[in-house]
Amino acid sequence: MKTMPRRLRATLGGVDASVSCFAFSLVIGICCRDWWLLLALGLALTLAALVYPAGLRPLTRLRTWVLLTIIVLSSTLVGDDPLWSFGPLGISPSGALRGANMAMRAVIIIVAVTGLVSSVPIDRIGGFLERLGLRGLGFAVGVAFNLLPLIERSLVTSWQALRLRAGLRRPLTAARLMLVVAVSDCLRCADEVTLAAEARAFSPDAVKRPPFTWRARTVPLVATLVATAGVLVWFAA
């Protein structure tokens, strides 16, 4: 990405570009089949490398490849019209094709979703959810993030106190007690946060979130993606 011209890098670096590439990848991943899906996979991976390289991270994990191999193998072994049979299992070309389709579609979707989530900051996601009606969520996420270490410490302390006082002998009572103590501790923290926020005249209504804007320089990219998706879907159908 560092070797790209500056203008192109600026175009591909925005949230709007990430959202466009995500939508494009989803559409071609869902609508294309067989050889067209292979082409879609190539396009989606190239876009991911340019726009959100972090999206390719799942492909470096062994777990992802094990999962995909299991999908292709299982589909091949249990597919219809097997060429060779070994008891209940067989080698089915149509099953292998279906497995390959599933694996390619999965790679496209996993890369697109991971790329989008890694390239869009949490406060933008919070702002987006606020616009959907979850008012004050950005504030709540910020507070929760700061309270996390405090609450973890309090949970461990409560658990150890319960264990040392033989509270675990009756599991149901222990669960209820643990829940009450943990929630009460959280409410005490919440009361302190409320007091501090009120003392600073904070209001969740007054918080202004940066709006989601489409930049003019992204328009050619979006037009190209829409046209490419249209052609791919047309031929694939």
Added chain:
Amino acid sequence: MRLGLKDLSIVAALGALWGSVEIGLGSLLHVWNVPFIGAILGTIGIAIALVGRVVVPKPGATVSIAVVAALLKALSVGGVVLSPMIAIVMEGLIADAVLTLGGRPRRGTFVVAGALAVVWNLVHPLLVQGLIFGTGIITMYTSVIEKGAALFGLSASSVVLVFVGLAALYLAVGGGAGLLAWEAGRSVLARRAVGADGQGGAA
């Protein structure tokens, strides 16, 4: 849905509690390879969110707690974990819908909300895999079940029976979590009332 500053602080604190259970206990259970991790974490989480609904009896409180927990789950070891995040939000959404449609807070609606939210963990993997791999995965699972059942000399309906049994177990555990949350929530409210009267601490 309008939550005030105090309500939002409570939502944040309880979301952090659910999030810390998901991050801390979740990582531990993953390392130990414990089966039904989703159901275990979901049961604890939904119990926390339902106690939150007793304390903040407003529509949207439960789903807000779930959304905060889901966003914190993104901080888990191993990076972004999208499938559990979706599961957490869906559990919160289901519980919130049941409680909102149920009207006045009652023990029964909390039991139903907990049961339906936890049973989502049984459906969730199938739905997410269906979204990622397409409808082909359903065909493949059907073939695997039919051939596997034939191999062990079972009928395909016995596999369905296992699924129904699991669903009943999830419903029972979730209902228990709802009941526990209702009782715990009332205890918490009683403690806060005592604390507000100046007769004792809030915790």
